[in-house]
Amino acid sequence: MLKNSLQMSALTELEIRQAAPQAFAATPKPGVSQKYSFLPTSRIIEDMDRLGWKVCQAKSNRSRTSATKEFGNHVVKFFHPEVFMKDQEGNVEAYINIVVMNNHMGTGSFKFEMGIFRLVCENGLIIKDKDFGGFNMRHSGYSFDQLQETLNR
Numbered sequence: 213m214l215k216n217s218l219q220m221s222a223l224t225e226l227e228i229r230q231a232a233p234q235a236f237a238a239t240p241k242p243g244v245s246q247k248y249s250f251l252p253t254s255r256i257i258e259d260m261d262r263l264g265w266k267v268c269q270a271k272s273n274r275s276r277t278s279a280t281k282e283f284g285n286h287v288v289k290f291f292h293p294e295v296f297m298k299d300q301e302g303n304v305e306a307y308i309n310i311v312v313m314n315n316h317m318g319t320g321s322f323k324f325e326m327g328i329f330r331l332v333c334e335n336g337l338i339i340k341d342k343d344f345g346g347f348n349m350r351h352s353g354y355s356f357d358q359l360q361e362t363l364n365r
Contacts, residue, residue: 220291220307222266228257232270232286237316241283244318249352253288253314256322259356263363265290265310283316297328297342308344310363321348324362 229236235253257267269289291307299305306328313323325346347362 220266220268220293222268223270228267228270228288232272232288234272234282234284234286234316235270235288235314237283239316241317248318249350249354250316251322251351251354252316253286253312253322255354256312256314256359257288259359260290260310260312262356263292263360264294265292268307268309285313285315288312288314306342321350323348 223231232253235257237252240248240250260267267288268291270287272286273284288311290310290312293307295308296304297306297308308326308328311325313325323346325340326344327340328342349359349362
């Protein structure tokens with residue numbers, strides 16, 4: 213059982229960039245629809261930080277093409293130092309995480325999943341031990357206030 217010594221540590225921007233460079237793409241993949249509204253994951257990282265959520269893990273898929281290497285699927289996992297579960301003795305047992313999945317290829321929205329996650333495979337596969345829900349956010353019409361309101365709900 214985990215005791216009060218359970219600590220989550222925030223990654224630096226450099227560590228995030230090394231683990232998931234796609235999160236810092238400056239543009240979407242060339243050729244996406246004109247209807248696609250580009251919103252870099254780095255903006256979500258900044259906004260989550262403003263709300264007290266820190267990045268504790270970042271990962272991107274192995275890239276087979278230059279497009280996926282620059283713009284492909286990536287996952288960023290957040291924790292909040294004040295949002296955790298305690299065991300029966302009152303010790304911090306686990307931190308609640310928000311996992312954000314995205315890409316910059318024009319193929320979908322941001323996916324947010326909230327719960328307690330654990331790594332189950334060396335290839336980075338994670339599963340949700342406890343599910344606290346999830347939601348999608350469209351790239352178009354995004355605002356910090358919308359993110360804050362959705363997380364509060």
